[in-house]
Amino acid sequence: MSTSTRDEEPATSAESPGRPSNFVRDIILDDLKTNKYTGRVHTRFPPEPNGYLHIGHAKSICLNFGLAAEFGGKTNLRFDDTNPEKEEQEYVDSIITDARWLGANWEDRMFYASDYFDQLHAWAVQLIKAGKAYVDDLGAEEVRKYRGSLTEPGVESPYRNRSVEENLDLFERMRQGEFPDGSRILRAKIDMESPNLNLRDPVMYRILHASHHRTGDKWCIYPMYDFAHGQSDSLEQITHSICTLEFEDHRPLYNWFIQQLGIFPSQQIEFDRLNLTYTLLSKRKLLQLVQEGRVRGWDDPRMPTISGIRRRGYTPQAIRNFCAAIGVSKTNGIIDLAMLEHFVREDLNKQAPRAMVVLRPLRVVIDNYPEGQVEELEVVNNPEDASAGTRRVPFARVLYIEQDDFRLDPPKKFFRLSPGHEVRLRGGYFITCTNVVKDERTGEVVGVHCTYDPATRSGNAPDNRKVKATIHWVSAQHAIDAEVRIYENLFTNEDPGQVPEGQDFTVNLNPNSLEILTNAKLEPSLATAKLGDRYQFERLGYFCADLDSKPGALVFNRTVPLRDTWAKIEKRQQESR
RNA sequence: UGGGCGGUCGACUAAUGGUAGGUCAAGUGCCUUUGGAGCACUUUGUCUAGGUUCGAAUCCUAGCCGCCCAGCCA
Numbered sequence: 001m002s003t004s005t006r007d008e009e010p011a012t013s014a015e016s017p018g019r020p021s022n023f024v025r026d027i028i029l030d031d032l033k034t035n036k037y038t039g040r041v042h043t044r045f046p047p048e049p050n051g052y053l054h055i056g057h058a059k060s061i062c063l064n065f066g067l068a069a070e071f072g073g074k075t076n077l078r079f080d081d082t083n084p085e086k087e088e089q090e091y092v093d094s095i096i097t098d099a100r101w102l103g104a105n106w107e108d109r110m111f112y113a114s115d116y117f118d119q120l121h122a123w124a125v126q127l128i129k130a131g132k133a134y135v136d137d138l139g140a141e142e143v144r145k146y147r148g149s150l151t152e153p154g155v156e157s158p159y160r161n162r163s164v165e166e167n168l169d170l171f172e173r174m175r176q177g178e179f180p181d182g183s184r185i186l187r188a189k190i191d192m193e194s195p196n197l198n199l200r201d202p203v204m205y206r207i208l209h210a211s212h213h214r215t216g217d218k219w220c221i222y223p224m225y226d227f228a229h230g231q232s233d234s235l236e237q238i239t240h241s242i243c244t245l246e247f248e249d250h251r252p253l254y255n256w257f258i259q260q261l262g263i264f265p266s267q268q269i270e271f272d273r274l275n276l277t278y279t280l281l282s283k284r285k286l287l288q289l290v291q292e293g294r295v296r297g298w299d300d301p302r303m304p305t306i307s308g309i310r311r312r313g314y315t316p317q318a319i320r321n322f323c324a325a326i327g328v329s330k331t332n333g334i335i336d337l338a339m340l341e342h343f344v345r346e347d348l349n350k351q352a353p354r355a356m357v358v359l360r361p362l363r364v365v366i367d368n369y370p371e372g373q374v375e376e377l378e379v380v381n382n383p384e385d386a387s388a389g390t391r392r393v394p395f396a397r398v399l400y401i402e403q404d405d406f407r408l409d410p411p412k413k414f415f416r417l418s419p420g421h422e423v424r425l426r427g428g429y430f431i432t433c434t435n436v437v438k439d440e441r442t443g444e445v446v447g448v449h450c451t452y453d454p455a456t457r458s459g460n461a462p463d464n465r466k467v468k469a470t471i472h473w474v475s476a477q478h479a480i481d482a483e484v485r486i487y488e489n490l491f492t493n494e495d496p497g498q499v500p501e502g503q504d505f506t507v508n509l510n511p512n513s514l515e516i517l518t519n520a521k522l523e524p525s526l527a528t529a530k531l532g533d534r535y536q537f538e539r540l541g542y543f544c545a546d547l548d549s550k551p552g553a554l555v556f557n558r559t560v561p562l563r564d565t566w567a568k569i570e571k572r573q574q575e576s577r
Numbered sequence: 578u579g580g581g582c583g584g585u586c587g588a589c590u591a592a593u594g595g596u597a598g599g600u601c602a603a604g605u606g607c608c609u610u611u612g613g614a615g616c617a618c619u620u621u622g623u624c625u626a627g628g629u630u631c632g633a634a635u636c637c638u639a640g641c642c643g644c645c646c647a648g649c650c651a
Contacts, residue, residue, distance in 0.1 A: 021591085022590090022591095026593090046651095048650090048651055050650090050651080080651065082650095082651080083650060083651075085650090086650075086651090139649095140648085140649055143649075144647070144648085147647060148579095148647075149579085149647055150578090150579055150580075150646075150647060151578060151579045151580095152579080152647095153579090154647090181649085182649060184649095185649055194580085195579050195580040195581090196579095196580055196581075196646080197579095197580080197646060197647055198646075200647090203648085203649055205649085206649035207649080208649080222649095224648095224649075224650085224651090225650070225651050226651095229651085245582070245583090245644080245645070246644090246645055246646080246651095247645095247651090248581055248582060248645075248646090249580075249581055249582090249645070249646050250646090251581095252581095270582085272583090272644095277588085283651095284650095325589080325590085325600060325601080326589055326590075326600090326601095327589065327590045327591085327600095328590095329583090329589090329590070330582065330583060331582095331583055331584070331589090331590090331643095331644095332582095332583075332643075332644050332645090333588075333589060333590090334588075334589090335588070335589060335601090336587090336588045336589075336601060336602065338588085338601060338602060339588075339589070339600080339601050339602085341601095342600085342601060342602090343601095345613090345614090349613080349614060350614095354611080379610095380610095383609095383610090383611080383613090383614075384614065384615095413612090415612070416612090424610060425610095426610060426611070427610070428610095458610085459610045460610080461610095467610090468612090469611095469612070470609090470610050470611060470612090471611090472611075536611085536613085538611050538613080539611045539612080539613070540611090540613095541613095562611075562612095562613050562614090563612090563613065563614090564612075564613090565612045565613085566612045567612090568612095569612080
């Protein structure tokens with residue numbers, strides 16, 4: 001089995017000239033007009049390799065790559081790897097795979113903040129020499145105290161006014177590994193009374209005797225985000241450095257370093273992070289789910305990670321369309337998960353070949369159908385796409401239908417099979433229920449007897465007789481057994497971060513987020529399904545072959561169910577009761 | 578109670594002093610060999626109060642509400 005690559009297309013956000021704009025795009029348009037960057041647009045996507053990419057990153061990828069592509073610019077992939085304690089090669093590998101899958105193309109421009117460690121160090125020395133940075137001997141606890149609070153100004157460290165020589169010497173000895181972790185830091189000398197806490201002599205370098213996934217043991221001091229990010233942007237000549245809202249307070253610092261160093265003035269622009277109902281988009285919490293075994297790994301199909309969503313059966317196009325549709329702004333909102341689901345359905349409806357699968361089988365015997373007879377009935381592969389052609393499906397005397405498609409006592413508006421009623425078997429015949437077989441002890445219906453009308457072959461009614469329902473079916477003797485995994489929301493709470501006092505977000509976990517059906521019956525054409533192949537199982541939803549599939553033991557994931565009008569009606573009926 | 582940033586249908590987002598529009602959701606009808614898809618229609622909105630203006634979602638003033646910031650995380 002191998003995954004197909006036909007999914008991979010450019011991650012542009014939208015193409016038509018009349019497209020709705022957004023404020024970031026407007027800024028670029030304006031910069032282009034004023035020739036601020038000599039007509040250049042160069043963005044970057046800067047993930048930290050401390051976890052897997054999720055749907056929130058997809059928004060950022062679409063924005064960064066989409067905007068640059070629209071204006072003939074470029075986008076770099078840059079790993080923000082300044083904290084060796086949290087970062088791993090596994091994460092950089094997955095990020096590359098996932099970003100590519102989404103359609104991001106950075107050509108040969110894949111960088112690491114760690115590529116710039118030498119330059120960053122030199123710049124730190126430069127700032128020390130300019131009297132703009134100093135080595136502080138305060139411990140973490142004291143640094144916090146000296147920083148003041150939201151409402152009180154900070155107090156200058158007693159080490160703030162060391163001589164340049166002493167600072168240079170100390171910083172060099174920090175680099176040499178002479179001091180233990182946490183014993184000293186390099187700080188920028190800005191303003192301990194600034195109302196913006198980020199400007200109260202922010203830390204530039206900390207001592208970390210940790211081995212880095214790329215630089216190994218070359219360094220035991222590592223730059224902080226604030227001292228690395230802007231300069232990395234600048235080195236790469238990034239024109240528009242797009243990040244999320246929580247960095248707004250950092251922008252003055254971002255600009256301060258660039259200005260003090262006199263380097264290329266990249267411009268930071270902040271937009272709102274994606275929030276989705278019933279979904280958690282925090283790498284820390286997703287990591288926790290993985291580590292505690294609440295899910296089966298980063299690529300569990302219930303996870304909002306790109307790898308999870310991919311395994312679930314989503315297409316990159318659907319994700320791109322979603323990202324284009326939700327727009328970009330500065331309001332912190334929460335997108336209805338239904339919006340995401342809409343875009344997969346929309347995409348898969350056009351693409352996915354149909355197949356008949358019975359999830360929870362109920363045995364049907366067509367009493368008047370000749371024993372031993374088998375017909376090959378022709379059915380269309382995709383009513384939305386004539387070019388998808390047709391296939392043959394075997395029909396015989398004993399079939400399986402969905403348990404949900406039969407009711408002994410049909411409620412109002414239930415049009416499917418029930419005693420005395422006629423339905424159409426999709427692409428087959430009209431059948432009428434004549435009798436049921438019950439389990440003697442439980443009273444449960446375990447089988448149904450029907451008669452068929454030979455004149456209705458392929459589902460046509462020569463007399464124009466109407467049936468109110470068409471149901472799917474699989475020939476019992478030809479059916480393939482398979483496992484089907486049904487997913488529900490991972491969380492029961494619309495905002496899973498909302499947690500009762502003293503509790504953990506895991507209280508919101510949905511105990512029914514995964515249901516494994518081991519007795520599904522597949523039409524025989526599905527035998528050749530390959531990893532990642534996506535289908536619409538008629539009347540049920542979109543499904544794809546999971547990587548747990550083995551020859552002769554297929555496993556399918558439900559990507560998303562079809563919209564279900566009957567379920568809504570039934571729910572309303574139950575609520576009004 | 579410091580600073581920063583926001584508040585437009587149920588959700589998201591346009592309108593950049595000149596008809597409050599689109600998408601999702603919800604609902605109704607049509608159509609249907611998927612109760613799918615499609616099509617048509619419908620409901621609901623400018624945080625509040627003042628002001629400027631011929632005209633305000635947009636500008637001004639004052640409130641109210643929400644989010645972010647006190648990591649040697651990013």
